[in-house]
Amino acid sequence: MAHLSDLEIANQSKLKPINDIARTAGIPESALEPYGHYKAKIDINQVKDNGDKGKVVLVTAMSPTPAGEGKSTVTVGLSDALHALKKNVMVALREPALGPTFGIKGGATGGGFAQVLPMEDINLHFNGDFHAITTANNALSAFIDNHIHQGNTLGIDQRRIEWKRVLDMNDRALRNVVVGLGGPTQGIPREDGFNITVASEIMAILCLATSLKDLKEKISRITIGYTRERKPVTVADLEVQGALAMILKDAIKPNLVQTIEGTPALVHGGPFANIAHGCNSVLATETARKLADIVVTEAGFGSDLGAEKFINIKAREAGFEPSAVVVVATIRALKMHGGVSKEELKEENVEALKKGIVNLERHVDNVRKYGLEPVIALNAFVHDTEAETEFVKQWAKDNGVRLALTEVWEKGGEGGIDLANQVLEIIDEPQSFNHLYDLELPIEDKIEKIVTEIYGGKKVTFSSKAQKQLQRFKENGWDNYPVCMAKTQYSFSDDASLLGAPEDFEITVRELEAKTGAGFIVALTGAVMTMPGLPKKPAALNMDVTDDGQAIGLF
Structure with missing residues (x-):
């Protein structure tokens, strides 16, 4: 059977009803919210903490x-x-994104006889989580543009809006767009752009939140842009954190599925790793x-x-x-x-x-x-x-x-x-676990520690734009956040062609982004794109669906 595709193996596997999986995992019936026969969400408030993690x-x-x-x-x-x-x-995995699924990377449910099931459901709009994240992200964009159109009492500088719209698809044509064209009733024209949904700060927040209350607090801290005086403007200033949290009230609940062998699996959230x-x-x-x-x-x-x-x-x-x-x-x-x-x-x-x-x-x-x-x-x-x-x-x-x-x-x-x-x-x-750096270190020192100690590089160079951002972040009190490096996955360096274990290279930080809601600073290096494009022959060319609704060619 080893010659079968992942999808064929998945389709031949016998799934247990999700209630049985929940019972095996010790999930109380009151916590289970079934989505059909083989998927469910878990109400985390109904799962008791027995103290021994x-x-x-x-x-x-x-x-x-x-x-x-x-x-x-x-x-x-x-x-x-x-x-x-x-x-x-139990196994805990990320959810696959539609963009890479239709592009080149494929899904993220394992492969062969080591898969989480139902794999086609997990790979396609799984329980609506990514749609909710996309909607919340784009609702915030709508609230920002509406605020500016309705008089802009916060004095938002439309040239300094950091927040972008998102789409769960690889679509290079949307990286840079202009919105608000068409006259006074259509809003205020400004430059905008789209990221892929998995790059949204809302995704990062959903994956770092510890409760619905914490989710709302983190959303309120998102910096959407700056005023003409360069002061940060947050979601709390727009007073829409409650509405955005409401959109995400179901998406925040972890999803329960199973492996081919019946091991309980939680599949939830999926921020890009690069x-x-x-x-x-x-x-x-x-x-x-x-x-x-x-x-x-x-x-x-x-x-x-x-x-x-x-x-x-x-x-x-x-x-x-x-x-x-x-x-x-x-x-x-x-x-x-x-x-x-x-x-x-x-x-x-x-x-x-x-x-x-x-x-x-x-x-x-x-x-x-x-x-x-x-x-x-x-x-x-x-x-x-x-x-x-x-x-x-x-x-x-x-x-x-x-x-x-x-x-x-x-x-x-x-x-x-x-x-x-x-x-x-x-x-x-016994382990002697430690973090790589203390949060009190300046941002540039944290980045240097990652580059020299983990990547094997010798030096970090900051572009003039990044240097100005470092100064502004310090003035805003954002120095104590951890750093999230945006870098090619193929090399320790910021050059995807440098394979093996390169040494003595320099990494250039071209730009920084303050994710004050998620609580980290993103350092952008190399040519990392926050909205990928599709390859010349996307995986979508091999996909289809039968007359009775069975997926074909999904790996």
């Missing part, structure tokens, strides 16, 4: 490649392996920690982006620390970092592995900088040769690194038993 296992990865490393697949497979070992476990902080919601993770002894969760892209932000932004905000970290690696990704093209990955090449292993080495070192001991999940692919696999195993042995060959794509939970056992050993060991 579950341990968090973070799944991260080496620097990703276009070949794909299978991080979500390993996350799901590991949770199924722990479930098979009779552990009380633009925002790339983690599922604090509420989903904390709800899972109330219900399970072990929570397996992931952070987007490599450890330089996802794990760094998980630890320094999400875990710090939520007040927990990970008990174990899994770093997903593949032989084909290591070969790409060693200089092999995507077209030649099926050929054995141990020499390229020797060159590319430096990328994995740096990710291991980075995890250790947080006082955590990683386990490498070597995710097996069909074209891996024995010599290549043995080289990586020997490298791990020589360097004192834990490694487990992982075959969850082909075998489900059974293929992750070795990984699960190694994770269980680590979570019982």
